[in-house]
Amino acid sequence: MxxxxxxxxxxxxxxxxxxxxxxxxxxxxxFGEETSNPGIVARITREGLEYAHRHGVATLKNERSxxxxxxxxxxxxxxxxxxxxxxxxxxxxxxxxxxxxxxxxxxxxxxxxxxxxxxxxxxxxxxxxxxxxxxxxxxxxxxxxxxxxxxxxxxxxxxxxxxxxxxxxxxxxxxxxxxxxxxxxxxxxxxxxxxxxxxxxxxxxxxxxxxxxxxxxxxxxxxQTLPVTWMIDEVAGIDYRLVGAPLVSSQSLDMLFKGEFFNRRQRSPIPFEAPAIMLPQKHDRMIYFAVSEYVFNTASWVYCQNKRMNFIIRNEHLMNLTKLSNHQSAKKWRKQHSNPSCLSQANAPLTTTLSCFSNSFLLLLLQFPLNSPMSLHTSSFRVLIPKLARLYPNMEMELEVSPESAPFLILTPGNVTIMAVVDIQAFALLPKSSDRMPLFQLRGRTNISITIDVSSSRIFGSMTTGSTLKLELKQSNVGVFNVQLMETIFNYYAQHTIYPSLNAKLEEGFPLPLPRDIYLNSLVLQIHKNFLLFGANID
Known part of the structure; x- marks a missing residue:
């Protein structure tokens, strides 16, 4: 005995x-202390408890020797x-x-x-x-x-x-x-x-x-092997501390985790609160994870604070786009957007005509080499912004793209979206100098659709455009001009450069707070208001 x-x-x-x-x-x-809403809730159901019971008895018998x-x-x-x-x-x-x-x-x-x-x-x-x-x-x-x-x-x-x-x-x-x-x-x-x-x-x-x-x-x-923090990269980590008492009922056990990204260089309070998570009572899996939109939005805030969402578009990037002109994807895009007869449609609506011009302009960018007049150069924008070439003749340009604020993910039943608002600042590079002259500033708006998935130990995702990028002029030092002709350029660049870069990060994902040697299977994913819910069985 x-x-x-x-x-x-x-x-x-x-x-x-x-x-x-x-x-x-x-x-x-x-747990006597006041606690905030958790970013992640892990629920053990009665099915999970029964699995633990069966496994424990089997282990007891098998290891008796x-x-x-x-x-x-x-x-x-x-x-x-x-x-x-x-x-x-x-x-x-x-x-x-x-x-x-x-x-x-x-x-x-x-x-x-x-x-x-x-x-x-x-x-x-x-x-x-x-x-x-x-x-x-x-x-x-x-x-x-x-x-x-x-x-x-x-x-x-x-x-x-x-x-x-x-x-x-x-x-x-x-x-x-x-x-x-x-x-x-x-x-x-x-x-x-x-x-x-x-x-x-x-x-x-x-x-x-x-x-x-x-x-x-x-x-x-x-x-003690349950992770309290997990370092993602040189910029961010995740806080997996317990934030409240386990909630024990006759049907389940809930563990409450902070689920917050933080800046590894200088940790500072997140300027918004996590919403409440109301888990459904119907269960058919052993364990569930409710992941609040708060988790993703703290990640967005941290990376935005570290300017990891900022991009600079230079001539070498347009060179990469030029190379894409011979690539199958560029050919496909050209076939879909090229309309040789659009310029002859005298009665076409103004929006159709502007779209035709913008598509044709991007096609020219894709067809001309970098040393041609059609590059990120003041002379290349002569038709779009006549005053630009006169004020800054024969100068290279660069564009700085940055979020106006951290883009927040919005979870509604069945949908994951982000409303992104970005600033695009154009500069002329002065010859024989490191100085830049600000030319104009645009505001861009777009909806982004996010696909979320889970594996046995990680959450990851990918993004696609839910709508095209719409531009408006915020400020200009080179006169007023029509920005609609530029929208196609930025949409193409976002689709082939910015989104792939962000998706590469999203595909890495981030780990779930699991103890050592725990692996999940038979996963199901649901999207609720303010949180993702996925259930799994345990290996």
Whole structure:
């Protein structure tokens, strides 16, 4: 039975490995502080709890041969010989039967583990000593009617990591039976009843000590593997601290994580709050993750603050676009947008005519080499901005593109969108100087559609244009001009340069707060107001 307890503890450790904080439930009183809304909620359902239970029992049975059981010893007295010490050692488990076991959620308290009427049989060696006399032999031991009840509480340390402790533990043993063999085994058999009683009392007293020791030495260190922060790159990391008490009901356990990106160079408060997350009550998976739009928007804010969303368009970028003119994608674009007869449509609406001109202008950009008049050069914009070439003749230009503010992701049922507003500032590069002259500033607006997906351990995505980029003139040092003719240029550049660059980052994704050796499968994804919800089963 003593071994049984040791086994029980290994199960506890395995169970938490299997279901990320599953075995340890916190009492709400463990968390007294006021907390903000979480960015991520991890929910363990009853299906997940049942999986942990099955896995734990199977682990207990499969690993019985690997469990090292403690030795036990005692004293007995002969009237004519005096006190004789005995020692039972080299114990091995041969048979282990779990008649009934339960792992259940205790609302507002924690997680309970219960074992009833279990049976363990084992064998080992015995030795008795008296003065200079020493005798040895073997024995078989059976322990049945084992009953044990353990509840675990979960707290958090000042780093925001989970902590585990035993809130309650009780155990009892129905019967201990020992069969002793070997030289002079009759001497021990005379005291069999007393030895069995001593073993029973000792096991009942020490089982809970073994449980507490295992929680402290095995389970608690494993909990420390749950990530509190995760460094994404040289700019940003993610804060995965616990922000509130686990919410325990009869159907589920919710763990609340901050889920906030932060600036690695200089951490500062995020200037907006996370919205509340209302998880649906219907479940068909073992574990769920609710990821608030707050998580993505803190990432946008951090990268925007670090100017990682800023782009500079120079002549060499147009050279890359020129190379694309011979590429299949550029040919396809040219076929879709080229309309040789559009200039002859005298009665065409003004918007159609402007679109035709802008498409034709981009086609010229794609067809001329960099050293031709059609490049990012003041002379190339002569038709669009006549005053520009007169004020700054034969000068190269560059365009700075930056978000007007951090673009925020908006989650509505079934949809993920971003409304992006960017500033486009044009400069003339003065010859033989590092100075730049500001020419004009545009504001661009577009809707971006986001596709979100999940793998066994990460969230990732990709973006596509939900609408074309629309430009308006904010300020000009080179006179008023029609910006619609420039929209196609920027749309093409965004589609072939900016979006691929951002998608490369999105495809890397960011990790989920999972303990070591936990992998997810059978994933399902739903988009709710303010949060993504995906469910999974556990390998």
């Amino acid at each position: 003593f071994p049984r307890k040791e086994l029980r503890i290994r199960v506890m450790s395995r169970l938490y490995r299997v279901v990320m904080a599953l075995l340890l439930l916190a009492e709400v009183s463990s 690997n469990i090292k059981l403690p030795d036990f010893s005692g004293l007995f007295s002969f009237s004519w010989l005096g006190e004789v010490s005995y020692d039972f050692h080299s114990l091995k488990i041969h048979h282990f039967v779990v008649q009934h076991s339960e792992l259940e959620l205790l609302p507002q308290r924690g997680v309970g583990a219960f074992l009833f009427n279990d049976y363990v049989s084992l064998s080992g060696m015995w030795k008795v000593k008296k003065a200079f006399m020493s005798l040895a032999g073997s024995f078989d031991l059976s322990v049945d009617g084992i009953i044990m009840s353990v509840s675990l509480n979960l707290g958090k340390d000042h780093f925001g990591r989970p902590t585990a402790s035993v809130g309650h533990c009780s155990s009892s043993i129905g019967r201990v039976s020992i069969d002793i063999s070997g030289n002079l085994s009759w001497m021990l058999n005379l005291f069999q009843e007393r030895i069995e009683k001593n073993l029973k009392n000792m096991l009942e007293q020490k089982i809970c000590n073994v449980v507490r020791k295992a929680v402290t030495s095995r389970l608690q260190p494993y909990l």
